[in-house]
Amino acid sequence: MQHIVNAQGLNMPKLGLGTWPMLGDECTRAVEQALELGYRHIDTAAAYNNEDAVGQALANTPTPREQTHVTTKVWWDQLQPDAMRHSMERSLKSLRSEYVDLFMIHWPSTDWDLPRTLETLASFKEQGLARNIGVANFPLRLLRTVVEEYGIPLSAIQVEYHVLLGQNALLDYARQHDLALTAYTPLARNKVSEIPQIQQIAEKHGVLPTQVALKWLLDQPNVAAIPKASSRANQLANLASLQVELDAEDRALIAALPKNQRQVSPDFAPVWDAFDR
Numbered sequence: 001m002q003h004i005v006n007a008q009g010l011n012m013p014k015l016g017l018g019t020w021p022m023l024g025d026e027c028t029r030a031v032e033q034a035l036e037l038g039y040r041h042i043d044t045a046a047a048y049n050n051e052d053a054v055g056q057a058l059a060n061t062p063t064p065r066e067q068t069h070v071t072t073k074v075w076w077d078q079l080q081p082d083a084m085r086h087s088m089e090r091s092l093k094s095l096r097s098e099y100v101d102l103f104m105i106h107w108p109s110t111d112w113d114l115p116r117t118l119e120t121l122a123s124f125k126e127q128g129l130a131r132n133i134g135v136a137n138f139p140l141r142l143l144r145t146v147v148e149e150y151g152i153p154l155s156a157i158q159v160e161y162h163v164l165l166g167q168n169a170l171l172d173y174a175r176q177h178d179l180a181l182t183a184y185t186p187l188a189r190n191k192v193s194e195i196p197q198i199q200q201i202a203e204k205h206g207v208l209p210t211q212v213a214l215k216w217l218l219d220q221p222n223v224a225a226i227p228k229a230s231s232r233a234n235q236l237a238n239l240a241s242l243q244v245e246l247d248a249e250d251r252a253l254i255a256a257l258p259k260n261q262r263q264v265s266p267d268f269a270p271v272w273d274a275f276d277r
Helices: 024-037 051-060 081-095 114-126 140-149 168-176 188-194 196-205 209-218 232-243 248-255
Strands: 004-007 010-013 041-043 069-074 102-105 133-136 156-160 180-184 223-225
Touching: 010 069, 010 180, 024 041, 024 051, 024 232, 041 051, 051 069, 051 081, 069 081, 081 114, 102 114, 102 156, 114 133, 133 180, 140 168, 156 168, 168 180, 188 196, 188 209, 196 209, 196 248, 209 223, 209 232, 209 248
Parallel strands: 041 069, 069 102, 102 133, 133 156, 156 180, 180 223
Antiparallel strands: 004 010
């Protein structure tokens, strides 16, 4: 199996390391260790307050920068063009890099000039500051507006996605338009380990419930996942999930689980589209 998502010029490893809420030395050590173990996809954001820690790890590692995919994001209250540019400048300085592989709008805003925000986002790609651009936490109707009305050359969308939250409509759209979909909170804040059906599948294959939940995502076309893991054991376990083989019976059990258990919905979140189950 190819463990890379290829979309609109994006070549992104399907399994990445999520870094929220790690800070400081803990974050630096976790990223360095992940790179040593073979991870090549690191996810951060301005709002995580750990880009400098990620940047330190990138400086410390013998892994060449061009072999590592780095995603970062601009916060929803920084979407005016000047503020976006300053956010990008700060991110690059913190990451000690001349570019990021994927730069995303972290959350949509209700108080923004959408055309100017999108024009600024596109300019980062044109200037080579971002190899690829994307959006996170955009409902389908807003994603459609960005792609179809404004023609912004997105490569990816990042949303919460796991065995207890369906994203069929977004996934269908992503595939139609050759976008990667990155799943954050892919283990449903570790609730996957408590689901009897996931435990049953894990026992059958002699693996961990978390590995079952991750492999279900990673088996899907266009889908990447970014579980947070700081310990060596958890990072290795997540990497090993790539070797798990799920069968049709396993997938049927997972398909029958409720798909409306959203874990992340802050007060500034958009109105989510109705679930397409």
